Amino acid sequence: MTFYRLLRPLFFLLPPEVAHNLALAGLSAAWRSGLLGKSPPGRPADVIGLRFPNRVGLAAGMDKDARHVGAWGGLGFGFVEVGTVTPRPQPGNARPRLFRLPAAQALINRMGFNNSGAAEAAARLAGRPACPLVGVNIGKNAVTPKEKAADDFRAAMREVYGVADYIAVNVSSPNTAGLRDLQAASALDALLGALCAEREKLAAEQGRLVPLAVKLSPDLSHDELEDAARCVSAHPVAAVIATNTTTDRSAVAGLPHAAESGGLSGLPLREVSTRMIGRLRSLLPDRMAIIGVGGIFCAEDAREKIRAGADLVQVYTGLVYRGPGLVRELAEGLADFEVSK
Ligand SMILES: Cc1cc2nc3c(=O)[nH]c(=O)nc-3n(C[C@H](O)[C@H](O)[C@H](O)COP(=O)(O)O)c2cc1C
Numbered sequence: 001m002t003f004y005r006l007l008r009p010l011f012f013l014l015p016p017e018v019a020h021n022l023a024l025a026g027l028s029a030a031w032r033s034g035l036l037g038k039s040p041p042g043r044p045a046d047v048i049g050l051r052f053p054n055r056v057g058l059a060a061g062m063d064k065d066a067r068h069v070g071a072w073g074g075l076g077f078g079f080v081e082v083g084t085v086t087p088r089p090q091p092g093n094a095r096p097r098l099f100r101l102p103a104a105q106a107l108i109n110r111m112g113f114n115n116s117g118a119a120e121a122a123a124r125l126a127g128r129p130a131c132p133l134v135g136v137n138i139g140k141n142a143v144t145p146k147e148k149a150a151d152d153f154r155a156a157m158r159e160v161y162g163v164a165d166y167i168a169v170n171v172s173s174p175n176t177a178g179l180r181d182l183q184a185a186s187a188l189d190a191l192l193g194a195l196c197a198e199r200e201k202l203a204a205e206q207g208r209l210v211p212l213a214v215k216l217s218p219d220l221s222h223d224e225l226e227d228a229a230r231c232v233s234a235h236p237v238a239a240v241i242a243t244n245t246t247t248d249r250s251a252v253a254g255l256p257h258a259a260e261s262g263g264l265s266g267l268p269l270r271e272v273s274t275r276m277i278g279r280l281r282s283l284l285p286d287r288m289a290i291i292g293v294g295g296i297f298c299a300e301d302a303r304e305k306i307r308a309g310a311d312l313v314q315v316y317t318g319l320v321y322r323g324p325g326l327v328r329e330l331a332e333g334l335a336d337f338e339v340s341k
Contacts, residue, residue: 004323016098016107024063027071027324036074040131042331044078047289047311048211048238050165053131054078054331056302059293059314060137060168060215064114066121073132076327081314082121083137084170087155089117090141093175099257100320101266105297106252107317109245110262112175113139118159125163135213136160137168139176146178150194157195161202164210169195172217172244174263180217185227188214192235211238213291216280218243218272225276229283239289241314242280243273266317270295274308281309297322299333306337 011019030036042054057079058072066082073080092114099108115121118138125134138160140152157167171182171191182191195212203209214232216225232240245263252258252268273294280290292310296302297318305313313334318326 004325008321008323012100012102015096016100017095020098024068027075028068031068031071031074036071037076037328038074040073040078040331041076041328041335042078043335045312048166048213050133050211052078052133052312055306055312055334056327056330057081057135057291057312057314058319059316060084060170061109061111062316062319064121065116066124066134066136069125069128069132069134073129075324076331077132078331079133079135079165079312081135081137081168082125083115083168084113084139084173085115085118085121085136085156085160086113086139086141087118087152087159088141089115089120090143097262099260099262101252101255101257102321103255104252104266104268105317105321106264106266106268107320108257108260108262108264110175110260112142113173118156122160122163125160128163133165134163135166135168136164137170137215139170139173140179142176146181149179149182150191153191153195154198157198158202161199161210162206166211166213166238168213168215168241170215170244172215174217174219174245174247180219183217183220183224183228185231188228188231189234192232192237196235196237213237213239213241215241215244216276218246218269218276218294219248220276225279226283229280233283233285233288237288239291239311240280240284241291241293242276242310243269243294245269246272248272265294266321267295267297270297270301274304277305277308277310296330297326299330302330302334303337306334
């Protein structure tokens with residue numbers, strides 16, 4: 001942690017995406033040199049039919065192409081959500097597309113699912129070690145019309161099915177036009193129906209039923225969230241991930257970069273996402289798990305998410321601001337914490 005405190009000002013002098021790539025290259029080098037941990041910190045947890053080495057995961061978007069899974073395990077993550085991957089590779093939006101708002105401990109991104117495609121990620125994940133667990137987050141290509149979205153999700157699911165511990169259906173990124181409309185009850189019902197049918201087929205072929213999770217936006221209204229929860233509950237979905245980034249800027253108004261378009265993450269999202277987890281817990285059946293994500297910067301933030309109803313947590317922006325030591329801090333901070341469910 002101390003080391004990162006020295007490094008962070010240097011990273012923050014670089015454009016965010018350059019710093020991101022440099023940090024990930026350094027992490028992988030450290031992993032290959034045997035400098036990272038060998039066994040996960042914290043305590044295992046049984047959720048969605050899987051044994052998680054601990055309750056702390058890397059949120060989607062940090063390792064879109066599944067290039068660093070071993071290294072994330074070395075930092076102490078119990079699970080890693082790679083992606084979002086789309087059926088065909090795509091470059092994402094024009095740069096700059098990632099912005100720091102240090103005064104608010106936040107980021108704004110409009111990456112737009114830059115990724116090298118589901119097949120390439122799947123090839124990289126084949127034959128990986130069992131720890132950490134790996135969820136694969138899937139989405140649609142930018143050029144695919146909304147009416148054809150289910151075909152993209154199905155194609156991505158087919159590619160990654162054999163290598164994923166769970167599959168996350170991303171209908172909540174603000175950076176792909178029309179994607180969030182798939183959260184509306186009728187569209188979500190059709191999409192989940194198609195994906196659950198495809199999963200049945202794949203399970204019969206491959207002899208393994210991979211759990212599905214659905215990732216939701218914090219910008220759903222009261223009624224929209226109720227409809228989405230009812231719809232998800234009507235399908236054999238194992239978990240809801242709450243939340244993705246927000247387009248709301250009220251918490252950062254006036255700060256440099258606040259007017260950039262895209263999704264806001266980090267500290268300003270913390271309470272919004274915790275509140276949504278609480279509502280989801282009362283709306284969803286007990287069998288359904290919640291993965292809590294949004295503004296986790298310390299163990300108490302993670303405990304707050306669990307208290308609100310989450311079974312597992314994920315981090316992205318906290319890692320940028322607090323550094324790699326955060327992972328162990330969270331895993332150990334949750335280890336002795338009773339989950340009151
Ligand atoms: C640069 C960046 C890229 C992201 N890309 C994705 C993505 O591809 N798919 C996804 O579901 N979420 C993506 N997210 C959202 C995160 O997974 C997470 O839900 C959100 O940032 C809130 O968590 P945090 O406050 O800990 O960052 C991205 C977030 C950031 C900051």
